[in-house]
Amino acid sequence: MDAILGNADLWGEAIGNTLILFLAGGAIALVLGFIVGAMRVSPVPIARGVGTVYVNIIRNTPLTLVFFFFVFGYPKLDLPALPQIVLPIIAIGIYTATYVAEVLRAGINTVPVGQAEAARAIGLPFGKVMALIVLPQAFRSVLPPMMSVFIALLKNTTIAAGFSIKDLAALRATVADSGDRPGTMLEILLWVAVVFVILVLGLSWVQNRMEKKWKVAR
Numbered sequence: 001m002d003a004i005l006g007n008a009d010l011w012g013e014a015i016g017n018t019l020i021l022f023l024a025g026g027a028i029a030l031v032l033g034f035i036v037g038a039m040r041v042s043p044v045p046i047a048r049g050v051g052t053v054y055v056n057i058i059r060n061t062p063l064t065l066v067f068f069f070f071v072f073g074y075p076k077l078d079l080p081a082l083p084q085i086v087l088p089i090i091a092i093g094i095y096t097a098t099y100v101a102e103v104l105r106a107g108i109n110t111v112p113v114g115q116a117e118a119a120r121a122i123g124l125p126f127g128k129v130m131a132l133i134v135l136p137q138a139f140r141s142v143l144p145p146m147m148s149v150f151i152a153l154l155k156n157t158t159i160a161a162g163f164s165i166k167d168l169a170a171l172r173a174t175v176a177d178s179g180d181r182p183g184t185m186l187e188i189l190l191w192v193a194v195v196f197v198i199l200v201l202g203l204s205w206v207q208n209r210m211e212k213k214w215k216v217a218r
Contacts, residue, residue, distance in 0.1 A: 010166075010174050015195065018167040021089055021157040026150055028093025033100025038130050040105045051101070059098040063159055067091045071163045088160040092153065099149045106145075107138030147207040151200055168192045 039051030058066070070091040075081070111134050119129045139146070161169035172188045 010171060013166055014168045014171045014174070017085065017160075017165055018154075018157050020085060021092060021160055021165070021167060022150075022154050024089045025092040025096060025157070026153055028090065029096035029100050029149075029153065032093065032097035033104060034135065036097060036101035037104035037108065038135070040101060041108050043126065055098045055101055058095055059102075061095075063092070063095050063156055064162070066095045067159055067163055085165060088163055088165055092156060092160070096149065096153045096156070099152070100146065103142045103145045103149055104135075104138060107140075107142035108134055110141050111137045143207065143211055147203060151203055154199060154203065155196065168195060 036051050036054055039047040040055070042048050042051070067088060070087040074087055115133055115137075116129050119133050120126075124132070157167055158169035160167050161173075166174055169192070171192055
């Protein structure tokens, strides 16, 4: 336990940064993914085209390159400076949004077409049809794959370590740079793995609770 107790301040910072990346990036991915998913099934050809182009370009680009563009490319554009952790959050959020959109699109396709047609027949616009009828049902049906996307997002936060973010993946190097800190490289890496296992198990528990709750609601 010396590897943890002797580096409590570094562990606190690393876990905090990892959770910030996960929660803030997940919020961006969820909101943007819902928008793009709705665009992908929109009756407007331009909206469908924009959604398709966005998904195909971003999803087929390695996440490391997306990080590289935002972390090193954004400052070259003479735009307002942002805090160091914000750019990786934007990068991982924009990237994960493509998977959220595709999972949601698959869920939308499971909702009977007649329900959307009936809603349009009584005068509801496309936005309200999606928000009130289609998306709530679709989200329930795609909860397991959606949670898998967010588990992948949690593990993808480790890439931020390569861009000077002191998250869990960077903890080994941070301990080494801090001087006489207890714990070998192997010990630190094993404890990092344990922390990620605990976080993933927590997400799985949330998923099970949500599935049970919404199963009764049906």
